[in-house]
Amino acid sequence: MxxxxxxxxxxxxxxxxxxxxxxxxxxxxxxxxxxxxxxxxxxxxxxxxxxxxxxxxxxxxxxxxxxxxxxxxxxxxxxxxxxxxxxxxxxxxxxxxxxxxxxxxxxxxxxxxxxxxxxxxxxxxxxxxxxxxxxxxxxxxxxxxxxxxxxxxxxxxxxxxxxxxxxxxxxxxxxxxxxxxxxxxxxxxxxxxxxxxxxxxxxxxxxxxxxxxxxxxxxxxxxxxxxxxxxxxxxxxxxxxxxxxxxxxxxxxxxxxxxxxxxxxxxxxxxxxxxxxGTGVVMSYGIHGWQIDMGRAHGLPADPAGLSFSTRGGGDRVEVDAVRPELSLVTPKGWHPDRDRQYPMMVTTLPRPPATVAGFDVPPSPYVRTARPDEPVSLSVATGPVSARITDRTGRCAEVAATPEQILAALEHMARWWWLRDELRNPASGLGEPIRLEVVPAGPDDVVEVGDDGVVHARYTWTTSGWVAPEVHIHLHNTSDRLLYVTVLDLTPRYGAGAHLFPPAPIGPGRRTAARLGRRIRIRLPKDEPPVPGREASDWLLVVAAEEPFEAGPYLLSPVDGFVASTRDAEPAEPPETDWTVQRYEIRTRVPRLS
Known part of the structure; x- marks a missing residue:
């Protein structure tokens, strides 16, 4: 009971x-x-x-x-x-x-x-x-x-x-x-x-x-x-x-x-x-009619030509009329959705160049395609009787079940992760870099330094109980003269992308706040990687700031199957165009060599 x-x-x-x-x-x-x-x-x-x-x-x-x-x-x-x-x-x-x-x-x-x-x-x-x-x-x-x-x-x-x-x-x-x-x-x-x-x-x-x-x-x-x-x-x-x-x-x-x-x-x-x-991408009936909560700030192109969505599972198609920073305006084609419902959606075509794949015959996909013999390869697949190993351009590997469906899902997932890390940006933004992110040691024994290259280096420390991961506070300072809606995306070493550190929330002009409400955040290697001297891993933090609220769902990526995420204990009128921007920070966690 x-x-x-x-x-x-x-x-x-x-x-x-x-x-x-x-x-x-x-x-x-x-x-x-x-x-x-x-x-x-x-x-x-x-x-x-x-x-x-x-x-x-x-x-x-x-x-x-x-x-x-x-x-x-x-x-x-x-x-x-x-x-x-x-x-x-x-x-x-x-x-x-x-x-x-x-x-x-x-x-x-x-x-x-x-x-x-x-x-x-x-x-x-x-x-x-x-x-x-x-x-x-x-x-x-x-x-x-x-x-x-x-x-x-x-x-x-x-x-x-x-x-x-x-x-x-x-x-x-x-x-x-x-x-x-x-x-x-x-x-x-x-x-x-x-x-x-x-x-x-x-x-x-x-x-x-x-x-x-x-x-x-x-x-x-x-x-x-x-x-x-x-x-x-x-x-x-x-x-x-x-x-x-x-x-x-x-x-x-x-x-x-x-x-x-x-x-x-x-x-x-x-x-x-x-x-x-759900998929994190939803179509619903809103202020502009039918809209999908994914826009330019999530990586979609400004020009809707060549962009399309369909319902997940059902395959019902919508035509994209306009792509705003925070959402896309769409028209259902050949079907009549119920205004009382919301519909999980998926991207079916995307005009940007997809990642190239070697070792696997890629079916139609908006994110990946089979590489031609004369071009660089983004992801390589080696298939065995039970599992397939996917290697990215840096040599990192993922193991997934050797079914075509699982391989394709992992390839698309990894391609999206790399695109978020390297390509998500708004070159036309007038905001500049309005959010200053600071990684601050949480205690006197936590070692955190910023290198000349801007990389934040967090080091394990050796104690009588063994290696101890550093703990930090992450502070956010809005240096602009306007209220901004901000989220911090954590791109983990195992191809996860989460917004748990700082889900979308407003930060007032000139004001400071902190990730996870000021809680300590432990920066450590993935759980299945023991702290061995010389071992290191990088998390990438993407700070997305916009003048209007936006959803975090379209960014989210669970870790690839077979991997464990690096976790942290831690009347309507047409509105004016919303500006948005992205800033990137690398946090490199390392186990130092004992001298």
Whole structure:
């Protein structure tokens, strides 16, 4: 038996004066519908333990107590769900929190009595600390926030905007004891998944839907969940919810999923069990019509001639009309996709020259082709009875099963990795190199140096317990005069590409922040390579910065089969053209020779 412990908070009436915190209309309706959904969709062997806090019952103390004592009951076989529907706002982040707040502002939730009698908002860092405690015991933790996470902290009712200005700064000594420290190293802990109504620079909307006031995000999410069924993953649910919003012309908010670019997003909603992994490239109906979340910043050419996509598995084709930096605008040809769905897509033709292959007869592919006798070879294949060895131009090898399908998949994967490392760039960018990346030793015994060639050299150190890998902090400084959306791609020695170090997030002009929220990052050889003197390996960090938000999914590459990744413990109008840029950094990890 397992239990879903649910804390459902809906606040329409606030204790503060209406001019300070305007009342809302659909928040209690939201959580009433959520409770009905949970009650009617329970799986066999699962019980529901709900705690609902409406209006006057949803004081700050009651919400905190509900998190601690009600959700705190969840054990390893259980799920904990926190659903909040109400006002959200912001507050100035403490100076010491620069590593976790790249915009200088943190997000807050307004409980019933917030901003009265000295009662503050509930800061996101306080909520995060409370959730960390729950996650340490519970099998799965999910959060849904139907509130604004932006300047003004609003929900729209009809045609009116309800504005809640940012709250005051607070001394860190007034924060809840569970709040993670804002200085010093942060230890890794269990993660939770959070679906939120919009980006931190957007507003969440309320509408009268089916004759009743609701948060548009909650209403859309529940519709998407009913349509997708109980096996819906968080990633699929996010895409379906965005489609629901787009069909209702709600282009002022874009729901978000945390952590982005993580394997956790392929878990099933409220179940914590693995779902179906997608391709990372999705077609959905959005502000411009049908769009694919892959654009020039992901490596596509500006000219759509010679570029095509099709659905993965189904083979339905789309025509590419335009390639923007953050997405591609497409028209389905010969089929009529459902606007309520999202479709995993794959690139079928690509005009850029594919990588050349020797030793294997390559079928049609957008990424690789058989080399002619008189040209350089990018990848070589030696096929045996059971496995095939693929060697790249530097002599690195990968072993995969000797089936044509496995060989082709590995060749395409490796070609994409090399293209990301060497070719992804925007020569027309006016941004220059706006993000300064610094790799800083985490402790006095960690050895990190920058060579004359710009390569960051991280060295193992010898102790009485053996070789110890260096640990670092990675700092990011936006040296430009504009807010930029940034991600850091980690290209590992085993052909993996991940965005776990710094998933796409905004960094304000002139502001600094840190990868992995300031946590220590261990830089080491791949796990299957013991630290032998003289052995070394390189990771490549690609810093992608753009003026508009973009998805990280199209960049992601799991390690090639047979390899283990080098892991780290660690009304709408046509918008102006978005500028973007890429910067590259090499981190070379080496085991020095003992003298």
């Amino acid at each position: 397992s239990t879903i412990y649910a804390l459902l908070v809906g606040v329409d009436r606030y204790a503060a004066p209406d001019l300070l915190v305007p009342g809302l209309h659909g928040c209690v309706n939201d959580v009433v519908d959520v409770l009905a959904m949970l009650t009617t969709t329970l799986r066999d062997g699962v019980t529901l333990a709900p705690l609902t806090l409406h209006d006057e019952r949803a004081t700050r103390d009651a919400v905190v107590a509900g998190l601690r004592t009600h959700l705190g009951q969840a054990g390893p076989d259980d799920t904990a769900l926190f659903w909040f529907s109400g006002h959200g706002s912001q507050a100035p982040a403490p100076v010491s929190a620069w590593a976790v707040e790249g915009t200088g502002m943190l997000q807050t939730l307004l409980c019933h009595d917030s901003r009265t009698g000295g009662v503050p908002d509930l800061w996101d860092k306080e909520l995060s600390g409370l959730l960390d405690v729950i996650s340490a015991r519970a099998g799965h933790v999910a959060v849904v926030l139907d509130s604004c996470h932006s300047e003004g902290g609003t929900r729209q009712v009809g045609s009116r905007w309800r504005v809640v200005p940012p709250g005051p700064a607070r001394d860190v000594g007034t924060l809840l004891p569970e709040t993670p420290p804002t200085t010093g190293p942060v230890t890794d802990g269990p993660e939770h998944l959070a679906l939120s109504a919009c980006r931190r620079d957007q507003r969440a909307e309320e509408r009268v839907l089916d004759g009743v006031a609701h948060g548009l995000f909650t209403w859309s999410l529940l519709r998407a969940l009913r349509r997708l069924g109980p096996a819906a993953t968080y990633a699929a649910l996010l895409a379906a919810t965005r489609s629901e919003l787009a069909q209702r012309q709600a282009f002022a908010q874009s729901p978000q999923l945390y952590p982005a670019a993580s394997a956790l997003t392929d878990l099933m909603f409220l179940r914590g069990a693995a779902g179906t992994t």
